[in-house]
Amino acid sequence: MTDHGQENAQRFADAGRPAIIRIEAVNKWFDDFHVLKDIDLTVGAGEKVVVCGPSGSGKSTLIRCINRLESHEQGLIEVDGIELTDDNKRISEIRSEVGMVFQQFNLFPHLTVLENCTLGPIRARGLSKTDARALAMEFLEKVRIPEQADKYPSQLSGGQQQRVAIARSLCMRPKIMLFDEPTSALDPEMINEVLDVMTELAESGMTMLCVTHEMGFARRVADTMVFMDHGEIVEMASPETFFSTPKSDRCKDFLEKILHH
Amino acid sequence: MSDSATNSGHPGPGATAPPTTKPAQLWWKSTWFDIVQFVALGGLLVWLTGRGMAAMDYRWQWYRLPRAFYRVIDGELIWGPLIDGLLVTLEIAAWGMVLTLVIGLVTAVLRLSDSIAGRILAKVYLETIRNTPLLVQVSIFYFVLQPILGINNPLWTGILCLAFFEGSFASEIIRAGINSVSRGQWEASATVGLNRLQAYRYVVLPQAVPLMLPPLTGILVNLIKHSAILSFVAVFELTTEARNLIADTFLSFEVWFVVGGMYLVMTISLSSLVALLERRIRARG
Numbered sequence: 305m306t307d308h309g310q311e312n313a314q315r316f317a318d319a320g321r322p323a324i325i326r327i328e329a330v331n332k333w334f335d336d337f338h339v340l341k342d343i344d345l346t347v348g349a350g351e352k353v354v355v356c357g358p359s360g361s362g363k364s365t366l367i368r369c370i371n372r373l374e375s376h377e378q379g380l381i382e383v384d385g386i387e388l389t390d391d392n393k394r395i396s397e398i399r400s401e402v403g404m405v406f407q408q409f410n411l412f413p414h415l416t417v418l419e420n421c422t423l424g425p426i427r428a429r430g431l432s433k434t435d436a437r438a439l440a441m442e443f444l445e446k447v448r449i450p451e452q453a454d455k456y457p458s459q460l461s462g463g464q465q466q467r468v469a470i471a472r473s474l475c476m477r478p479k480i481m482l483f484d485e486p487t488s489a490l491d492p493e494m495i496n497e498v499l500d501v502m503t504e505l506a507e508s509g510m511t512m513l514c515v516t517h518e519m520g521f522a523r524r525v526a527d528t529m530v531f532m533d534h535g536e537i538v539e540m541a542s543p544e545t546f547f548s549t550p551k552s553d554r555c556k557d558f559l560e561k562i563l564h565h
Numbered sequence: 566m567s568d569s570a571t572n573s574g575h576p577g578p579g580a581t582a583p584p585t586t587k588p589a590q591l592w593w594k595s596t597w598f599d600i601v602q603f604v605a606l607g608g609l610l611v612w613l614t615g616r617g618m619a620a621m622d623y624r625w626q627w628y629r630l631p632r633a634f635y636r637v638i639d640g641e642l643i644w645g646p647l648i649d650g651l652l653v654t655l656e657i658a659a660w661g662m663v664l665t666l667v668i669g670l671v672t673a674v675l676r677l678s679d680s681i682a683g684r685i686l687a688k689v690y691l692e693t694i695r696n697t698p699l700l701v702q703v704s705i706f707y708f709v710l711q712p713i714l715g716i717n718n719p720l721w722t723g724i725l726c727l728a729f730f731e732g733s734f735a736s737e738i739i740r741a742g743i744n745s746v747s748r749g750q751w752e753a754s755a756t757v758g759l760n761r762l763q764a765y766r767y768v769v770l771p772q773a774v775p776l777m778l779p780p781l782t783g784i785l786v787n788l789i790k791h792s793a794i795l796s797f798v799a800v801f802e803l804t805t806e807a808r809n810l811i812a813d814t815f816l817s818f819e820v821w822f823v824v825g826g827m828y829l830v831m832t833i834s835l836s837s838l839v840a841l842l843e844r845r846i847r848a849r850g
Contacts, residue, residue: 373752396760406752410749410750412753423767424758427763428763475757476758
């Protein structure tokens with residue numbers, strides 16, 4: 305185990321949460337580019353982890369490995385007791401517990417907002433149309449856009465689209481939500497409406513891994529801050545420690561850049 | 566409110582009034598001049614053809630043509646050879662289209678799959694079919710594959726051959742259409758629990774098909790046109806019937822003009838039908 309592995313285990317014992325994601329000594333390469341280097345990270349049920357770092361540091365790749373949108377080449381990833389391998393059955397089991405929100409929303413443009421939300425529940429979960437609709441409306445209300453249910457994604461603003469994407473994920477009743485820079489493609493005035501929904505979701509006890517540069521949100525919501533650079537986890541700490549006394553120079557440097565602009 | 570006045574569009578004092586009439590159109594850009602040009606060109610073509618005909622001393626015998634469509638014998642209607650041929654051509658076109666689309670879709674999906682064997686198989690099929698003459702393929706299907714596979718029916722041999730030929734072109738169009746759907750759509754499908762087949766069916770194809778329709782129509786039009794080649798292997802479709810009819814009657818000009826027109830009606834109806842379909846899909850969202 306690396307230093308971070310121990311740090312991780314210690315932090316974990318302190319919080320007393322059962323682990324829901326275990327990542328141990330994970331390595332990944334894109335051809336010759338070593339994108340993830342010996343990553344160790346354990347996430348407890350209900351924990352909120354915010355991953356930050358400069359672009360190209362591997363943070364998106366890391367969370368995309370958790371639901372197998374990318375495959376890791378070495379090491380262990382275990383989600384809710386299921387080890388992630390090439391086995392398609394396990395992959396789909398894990399995916400059914402993990403929701404994901406993308407930077408580019410990735411809503412289905414040919415389906416209405418409601419249909420975007422009911423497609424998974426109907427086709428993958430076998431829910432009846434009526435049940436799926438009721439479920440979808442419940443979550444569209446949670447993200448505060450039930451009145452847009454019959455519109456197409458292209459008729460909505462970016463912030464609204466991203467909230468639909470969150471509702472669409474929640475309709476699959478995941479245990480874990482992954483957020484891959486959910487506000488980076490939004491106009492500034494729409495960022496808060498998405499962050500508010502994410503904050504509420506965090507308060508409801510959802511396990512969340514967020515790649516984001518919204519440090520205000522991170523301070524408010526995160527239990528744990530993870531700083532990545534060049535494919536490594538450089539620093540891992542509670543938000544108080546992370547923002548007040550970052551240990552490494554790389555992390556100080558990064559925080560200075562994004563906090564004083 | 567003071568700005569309601571400016572919003573209602575009344576010109577303020579001092580504004581110049583817009584011109585009340587459209588400026589006169591230049592005469593050589595008018596519709597009338599277009600029509601005159603069209604008629605003049607058409608007239609020239611007719612005159613040239615007529616002069617050629619006169620020189621050839623061709624005797625038009627249009628009155629003999631209706632017999633090629635139908636005859637009434639003892640109060641009973643009997644279809645003539647051109648109608649028989651038309652029906653066979655339509656049958657080839659209908660089955661051919663279905664098979665072309667199936668073969669095209671399967672090949673496209675194979676080429677995009679993770680299976681190496683599948684990709685190689687698709688590639689070999691594509692390169693072979695696209696780089697050899699259709700007439701040679703028809704011959705191989707008819708003289709070689711038909712006896713080997715034990716298909717006892719030149720019509721079906723012909724349909725299969727055409728479908729494999731057009732299917733190779735259709736597969737490239739389908740592949741391009743599928744590729745035009747962004748990777749994020751696949752990823753989003755996976756995260757809401759859809760498997761690959763479901764992602765194709767509910768997410769990717771519904772977005773790709775409207776893009777594929779115009780070029781695919783071209784392939785289906787080709788299918789109808791290329792079906793004429795089957796006259797080479799004893800399939801009694803429209804062109805074969807026309808050739809036999811000419812051999813019997815020597816009405817070569819009349820028959821070829823009419824047969825050409827019949828193909829034109831088939832292909833243009835197909836294109837218009839697809840255009841209509843396309844508009845309806847687009848209107849839906």
